[in-house]
Amino acid sequence: MLDIYNEAEIYAGGPAAARFCLRLVSESERAELCTQCGACEELCPQKIAIVDWLEKIQQYLAVGE
Numbered sequence: 001m002l003d004i005y006n007e008a009e010i011y012a013g014g015p016a017a018a019r020f021c022l023r024l025v026s027e028s029e030r031a032e033l034c035t036q037c038g039a040c041e042e043l044c045p046q047k048i049a050i051v052d053w054l055e056k057i058q059q060y061l062a063v064g065e
């Protein structure tokens, strides 16, 4: 999900491009399934705020829909 967001922003494709690329992400790996348990954040060596980012990406994907 973060890759899709990054690629859309880096290459200026925006939310429409991100929605197109969403087909490359299996349904079991999509942001809407996040339960905000925080387990990934505890393991992340870069201390990325994954829960917050997944929420932002969900909102980003909905822009202009």
Ligand code: SF4
Binding pocket: 033, 034, 035, 036, 037, 038, 039, 040, 041, 050, 051
């Ligand atoms: S917080 Fe992380 S580990 Fe927990 S459900 Fe969401 S993405 Fe998965």
